[in-house]
Amino acid sequence: MTNLDRRPRAVGDEVMNGDWVASLLATRPIDWVTSAINLVSVLEGGTPGPATKARGSAKRRPFAYDAPRRGLNGLQYDAMMCNTDTSGTSFADMWGALQARLTADPGLGGLYFTAWCADWPLHAPPTHVVRGHSPLQLSGHKDEDVTPYRWVQEAQKATGGALLTVQDDVHASLAQLPCVSKVLAFFRSGNTTNGTCPGDR
Incomplete structure (x- = not known):
């Protein structure tokens, strides 16, 4: 993976670098055989066959207070996630966390990087969860x-x-x-x- 990052290879429009490896590692279990065949082929100096596309999130649409209702309201989602985020929200903090994930897991640690909580102004104390008596x-x-x-x-x-x-x-x-x-x-x-x-x- 590191070698491909340093010396990416290209076959047609497909660039084989560290991100390409990570995308194959993130495929669904049903596609693992195809991903493994392609990874071994490249490792041995060959070229990959048609790669199965990794799952990816749909592009997020901008949301606002007056946005039409959809299944997910991004403004509400960000508020829920970022208000209770205890990690740093500066770019340096988020980039440092990404590098730490890459060190711990070189294969998939860098697959996701979002800046949704960058410079989020509010940090609410985390909710203390206790066992209740009502159904859940x-x-x-x-x-x-x-x-x-x-x-x-x-x-x-x-x-x-x-x-x-x-x-x-x-x-x-x-x-x-x-x-x-x-x-x-x-x-x-x-x-x-x-x-x-x-x-x-």
Whole structure:
């Protein structure tokens, strides 16, 4: 990976550098064989075949108070995430955190770099989570990388809520799956569900 960063190779319009390697490492499990074949081919001095595109986030649209309603309000999302962010918000802080991730994980540590919280003016104290007595429904995707499954496991340990595990690696696929009815039942009746449901494979 480091060698390709120092001496990138090109085949047609495709540039093979460290970012190219990271994009193959971030493909879905169903595409791992193709990614491995391409990585080995390049490692041995050959050329890759057609690469499977890594999953990527859709381009974020600008949001404002008067923006049309959509599934995600970016202004609200940023406020929720950045208000409780305890890391530094200067460029130097964020760049230093990126370099630390790259050192810890050269393969994928540098895959995501966002500046959404850059110079965010407010830092609210983190919410102290305690176990409650009212019903709580949690859900998580077993193999996804956007919100790792261990986070929902930690949330369940802290809150004691019910956990529905979706057996896939697709972020936010639950809305398109039949088992979304189990989560909707919580909002409609307060009934919670543990266990698993088939995901988007």
